[in-house]
Amino acid sequence: MATTTSSRTPKEPTVGDLTKQIETLQKDIGELTGLMAEMGKLQAARLSDEAETKAQKLKDKGEATAHAAKEQMDDLQGQANEFIRTQPAAAVGIAAGLGFLFGLLMTRR
Numbered sequence: 109m110a111t112t113t114s115s116r117t118p119k120e121p122t123v124g125d126l127t128k129q130i131e132t133l134q135k136d137i138g139e140l141t142g143l144m145a146e147m148g149k150l151q152a153a154r155l156s157d158e159a160e161t162k163a164q165k166l167k168d169k170g171e172a173t174a175h176a177a178k179e180q181m182d183d184l185q186g187q188a189n190e191f192i193r194t195q196p197a198a199a200v201g202i203a204a205g206l207g208f209l210f211g212l213l214m215t216r217r
Contacts, residue, residue, distance in 0.1 A: 192199040
């Protein structure tokens with residue numbers, strides 16, 4: 109096999125070439141930094157919106173639960189009032205018995 113030699117010599121890098129490459133790298137790094145900052149801002153805004161949406165849903169659910177509990181308590185209070193109105197002697201007896209039991213429990217410490 110015959111080998112051929114090239115008459116061209118590779119161009120040796122100069123200080124000017126290195127300076128241009130460094131400037132290009134600095135420019136690219138600056139652009140990357142800007143893109144990363146923008147991406148971070150967009151991600152933060154998206155996460156903030158999601159958090160607000162979830163917080164609002166939880167707030168609405170809590171308000172609905174509180175409203176349902178209040179309605180249930182109002183219903184139980186109405187039933188208790190009706191029981192006291194229709195059977196006052198039994199209501200007084202139950203209240204006295206519960207008071208006696210609580211008194212016993214409190215003195216047994």
